[in-house]
Amino acid sequence: MSDIFATASSTLDPRARARQPLVFGGIPEAEGWALAPITARDRVHFRVDRELPLDELRADLPDGVTVSYDQGDGLYRVDGARGSASVLADWVRAWCARHGCTTVGLRAETDVRRRAPKDLPPDFLADLCRHYGPVSLKRLQRNMSTIRLHLPDPDDLGQQVYEWVLKAVGQFDETKSVPFGAFLATQLSKWVHDLGRNAHGRTAADTEHKQQKAIATFIAEHQRRPSEKELAAYMGQSVATLRRNSQTVATLNGLRNLQSLDGGPDGTEILLPDSGEAPDEIMGEAEQTLLSHALTAACAPDPNARRDQRAGQPNVLGWATWYLTTWGGQTKTQLSSDLNTSVRNMNVYADRVEKALKDRLAELAE
Structure with missing residues (x-):
């Protein structure tokens, strides 16, 4: 009788159920x-x-x-045996040069611990993704306001979540005695933050994150938004530093709100004043509007390119480089520091803008 009660207790105890190993494709997770x-x-x-x-x-x-x-990132990764990093880097440069390509941000990394998801049994991997995909979506609900800034389409979000699951599969180290589910949960928050870093630069994204976190904490404590001086004191900064960082955040939000980068700028009609009746000041503003519109149009995705190609994505870094160095009063060196990217990388994106902008300006001159 005691054995029956012990069995029943074990069945009803949620801790006992939680200890049961997950099975994917007929294989216990640890064995997979x-x-x-x-x-x-x-x-x-x-x-x-x-x-x-x-x-x-x-x-x-x-x-x-x-x-x-x-x-998504336009990033290539070449993997070889340990100790071959420098040789592989030289080989990649030479191969690209022979094929008329220029490498950008080439970096060699040693002793990288990874697995290829394709090396796992197919049924095991498929069941694992079916299980952890919905779990990840539920875990990401707290980050959804940030995610929707970058992935407004639910289909794109679903695809990104499964890409993150596969990325975690490739990085998960089963020898560290941490369950895969716990490892995935910690990585998801990091990867959500990387969405902003990848789109607009590491420094700008981090600055925005710290400011928003400080404002939210202040509101929770005082039930109102902080003043500029209060926020500066709360963050341990001077008012001048806060204002400079706020300008960085404003620039970041402005880039996000450039809907024409994604939504067909040529379909937007621009009404111009009559040059015979309008004062010179207004005409000057109209010409600047045309130039700004041409710049934005030059940074829009190429409709003939695939979305996974660089040309098929909005050229946000190119737009920022041109706009902030032309009208924002910043040098490329200053902007490189603000966005935490190299001047060389900025020049690559700015050159793409220049080629498209010349065509746009030629159309305006006609």
Whole structure:
């Protein structure tokens, strides 16, 4: 009789149920990770000024070397054996040069611990994604206001969540005695924050995050928004520093609100005043509006390019480089520091703008 009650108690105890291992594709989770253990390799990260022929690159790679392409970030990763990082970096530069491509931000990294999701049993991986996809969406509800700034389409959000699950699969180290679910939960918040960093620069995104967090905490404590002096004191900054950082945040929000970068700027009609009746000041403003419109149109996605290609995405960094150095009174060095990116990288995006802008200005001159 005592055994019956013990069994019933064990069945009803939620802690007992929680200890039951998850099974994916007929394989317990712990055993599935063991089938494709995480391994160390050297890796070269890089971007290029135009899309590479991946099939040709894979065919030319040395034995034992693989390449992957992150379409969302436009980032290539070449993986090889430990100790080969510098050799791989030289090989990538030479290969790209032979094919008329220029590498951007090439970086060699040693002793990277990763697994390829494709090395896991297919049924195991499919069931794992089906389980952790909805779990991740629920976990991300607290971050949804931030996520919608970058992924307003529910389909895009769903795809991004599963990409994050696969990214966690590749990085999860089963030897550290941390459950995969806990590891995934900690990474999700980090990756949500990276959405803003990737779109608008690390420094600007971090500044906005700190300010919004401080304002929210102040409101919770005092049931009102802080004044400028109160917010500066709360954050341990001078008012001058707060104002400078607030300008960075305002620039970031302005970039987000440039709907014409995503929504067909050429479809927007611009009404111009009659030059015979309007004063010179208004005509000067009209010409600046036309120039600003031409700049924004030059940074819009190419309608003939795929969304995963660089040309198929809004050129936000190119727009910021041109606008803030032309009208914002900033040098490229200052802007590089604010956005935490190199001047060389800014020039790559600005050159794309220049080519498109010349065509736009030629149309305006006609």
